[in-house]
Amino acid sequence: MTGDSEEADAEVLSPDEAFKRLGNEIRVAILQELGAADEPVRFSDLRKELDVTDSGKFNYHLDQLTGHFIEQTAEGYQLRRPGERIIQAVLSGAVTESPTLEPTSIDWRCHRCGAEPIEVDYREEQVGVYCTSCEGIYGGERDQEKVNIPAERERLYYLHLPPAGIVGRSPKEAFVAASRWTNAETVTAANGICPRCSARLVESATVCRNHTTDSGLCDACNNRYAVMYRVRCTNCVYELEAIYANKLMTNLELRSFLIDHGLNPHHPQREAFLEVLYPYEEDIHSVDPLAVTFTFTGDEESISLSIDDSLEVVNVERTSGAEQ
Ligand SMILES: [Zn+2]
Ligand SMILES: [Zn+2]
Ligand SMILES: [Zn+2]
Structure with missing residues (x-):
């Protein structure tokens, strides 16, 4: 943003008003057209490109977007x-049909x-x-049993990936892209910032108070780990529930540990990354107030991180x- 005049023209819209302003196909087409253009577009060119004959009507729709979504400069819109x-949100989900991938x-x-091998599938913007x-x-069904997962196939995790992410990629490439995308989101969320x-x-x-994993998943909570981490956005609809290791991913000492073992925490592309991070031990000293120690092991070395009720790491x- 440069210049005071631009700031002065900017308009703040309530969510209701923003949805209303976008609820018209000519307006969405205007945004798409301007998004595809490399430079400002003049009124007459824009109207010709979108094939709207009624100039008054076109002007009205343009007006509805101007101030918040678009701006008028001397060179055009x-x-x-x-x-x-x-436009970014529309294009991340805009593929010809909603893509799915059967278990592969x-x-x-x-x-x-x-x-x-393991198996991956894709539906509803998730790589399973x-x-x-x-x-x-993790136990449980995805999306309240909307999607049936055969009993012989057990869930390791789900990864978020917009439909655009699966286009032009093999199943393995889509899985790797989803891993990196989710890793970036996880770290942002663990820093207290909504990734959306x-x-x-x-x-x-x-904390599951009756946690027993003798037979794999816990009978009480249906998960492998008793301590789960949850976040909820104070502004949008984003929320996440995951194993607590996700929250620890921002800890400098844990990141150093991974790097010392040849693993790049910014670029988790090898199975070894997850093999070090996820078969971890959780030692619950107290539920209320919370006191838990998480221990990760790789190449005969281990690192233990203890958290307290503030959810901060208080000891490493x-x-x-050789010392064990
Ligand atoms: Zn397995
Ligand atoms: Zn449990
Ligand atoms: Zn948010």
Whole structure:
């Protein structure tokens, strides 16, 4: 943003008003056209391009967008940031039909049990990752049983990926892209920032009080780990529930530990990354107030991170195999 006049023209819209302003196909077409253009577009060119004969009507629709989504400069109309974000959101989901991928084997090891291959599928903007040899990490059905997962296929985890992310990629490439995308989102969320809108997140931890995993997943909570991390955005609809290791991903000492073991926490592309991170131990000293120690092990070395009720890491210990 430059110049005071631009700031003065900017308009702040309520969510209701923003939806109303976008609820017309000519207006959405205007945003798309300006999004595709490299430079400002003049009124007459824009109207010709969108094939709207009624100049008055076209002017009315343009007016509805001007101020918040688009701006008028001496050279013509161009997108403002909110308009760009609308186009980015539309294009991330805009593929000809909603893509799905039936369960497909990829050459990748299960980080729980070491079995290879694992299976991935894609629907509802999620890459599902399954093991056919072990009981997985999370129980439950995706989206309240909207999608049936056969009993012999157990859930390791789900990864978020917009439809645009699956287009032009093989199943394995889509899985790797989803892993990196989700890793970036996880770190942003663990830093207290909403990965969708940047607003403040409210975070909490929950503990299953009757946790037993003798038979794999817990009978009480249906998960492998008792301590779960939850975040909810104070502004948009984003929320996440995941194993607590996700929250610890921002800890410098844990990141150093991963790097010392040849793993890049910014670029998790190897099975070994998950093999170090996810078969971790949780030692619950107290539920209320919360006091838990999480221990990660790789190459005969381990690192223990203890958290208290503030959800902050209050102690870190690193032990080599020889000392244990
Ligand atoms: Zn497995
Ligand atoms: Zn449990
Ligand atoms: Zn948000």
